[in-house]
Amino acid sequence: MLTWKFSAQDLAHTRFAQSPLCELVTSVEVFKNPGRHAVHLPWVRQARTALAGVSWELLSQLVPLPAVHVPDFLTPVPAGSSPTLDEQLAELTALEPAAVRRDLSRIDGELPPLVAELARDPAAGTARLAGELRAYWQAAIAPHRARIDRLVEGEILRRARQLAAGGPAGLFADLHPKVSWEGDLLRIGHRHVDADRRLDGARGLVLVPTVFAWPGVFSQLDPPWQPGLVYPPRGVATLWETSATGTSEGLARVLGRARARLLAELDAPATTTELAARTGLSAPTVSHHLHALCAAGLTARHRTGRSVLYLRTAAAELLCGDG
Template identity: 75%
Template sequence: MPVLTWEFSAQDLARTRFARSPLGEVVTSVEVLKDPGRHAVHLPWVRQAARRLAGVDWELLSQLVRLPTVYVPDFLTPVPTASSPTIEQALAELAATDPAVVRRDLARIKGELPPLVAELTRDPESGLVRLAAEVRAYWDAAIAPHWAGIERLAEGEILRRARQMSTGGPAALFADLHPLVTWERDTLRIGHRLIDAHHRLDGERGLVLVPTVFAWPGVFSQQNPPWQPGLVYPPRGVATLWETAGSAVPEGLARVIGRTRARLLAELDTPASTTELVERTGLSAPNVSHHLAALRDAGLLARHRTGRTVLYLRTDAAELLLRSVPAGD
């Protein structure tokens, strides 16, 4: 398999950051809709989205995201410059794209251009207006109903990665990012379908890590100088967004700390809020809050405030405790 490598300096590591991308979720979700068999974990979303998109015009967006996905125009999938842009900010930037940049990116598409993409090349100003309107309509129908959960999952992923790096350095940050991603000394290696190349980051840009739900099961690189390069990967726990059944309760652990607390620990495979845990478990909010407080007092949970939401996550002690439970339990 071809391998893309990025060589880091200490300055590059210092500039490495996380960001979320509404446009990234849109583009990768289009790929999911077009090839649901390859993205089985998202099938519950596919069924809902197909119904919601009935009668919605998103043909230009569809023609820009072609399968097999060899290249999606960079202006449609920019590496975020802010850590958590809103869809409104992302669409404003998209609509304001320089026409010369649009033509440059579309020229990289191999083969004959689909009709609406060819029209976008001829008249980028009008085409961008149409494209922004289509993305907005697609977003409202297919992504917006799930955006709060997607944001919380990404925020939990960022929090968990930050804790890993704080205790184990860059090696811990990248250790289980994705099966195709490995870190050795100062070099990040990404297994790639098409690209076999080695790049040395220049010490001024670093890397942007972009957890993207609909990227599952893949991992994608983005490189468009002079902007920061990006690495798009699925956050941990993507399936929990669409699951209706709760996590399995470790029975051995339940006999020691109680079934409810064991279940809450199992549910927190990815960080979650009290509200999410109430929805998943069917327990009352006061009951969940009581048990979360007890688990936190025992050193098994930590909490982190992000905006108005408080996320709970398992501590290393809890991870060790759950790993010690027999696999068949």
């Protein structure tokens, strides 16, 4: 069990961030152990084909099974809110050799051959690793980047609303089954960590929603990075689905089947285009129903970049049985 003690200043510095590198690295464990990550099986099947012929042996050795410890330089807590993969890879290749060796020294047992080479020559090793990460990303993650980003962005919007409505207790209430908030303490049920920590009042905690983290939750504890918590966003189970979502018959009789179906689909925030693809309705029809649901106070819309995400309001959550 890991326990973080928060002060008011720590809460003021707590924030969200997206991390392409964290998505990539957690996907490696999913790829190597798909049985433990069943919701991602559709992605695994596609990635097996996409990664054929791609060289990522060093990356594979750095993310073993079981992945009890992955070097911190592979999953750094982002300094900003949404760094690009190129920015994170630039930080990786700019690391001091001593920092690379320090992280690798925490690996138990004998280092695998390519990891041992990385320890002997960190400059050459991180350059090779950056190339492997970029190639893996282009083959296995980039084709799905839009849907992953929308799920993560929707999660951040939803959590921000919960924080505004219920404070830290509302923010952490259903973040993950292993995470709980009581008083000024955040408890995280890690199997391999048993520690009580104080945040230092100047950095807070960074929450990093990461789809391939499912079903786990991971913590970043060590300097120089800000403390971080990596967790799966709500709606991961529907990320790769194309089949129909169940619709409440009672709600369908009140709202109409199409509008009830759209509310059911908005278990995780989505765009008009995504909802049209899932439901088989035309985009103009979906837009018409969403405007009606917005007018009734059952959905809200938020612009993120070029996309507009729709999400259920608190009233709609109650109607759908999630209140």
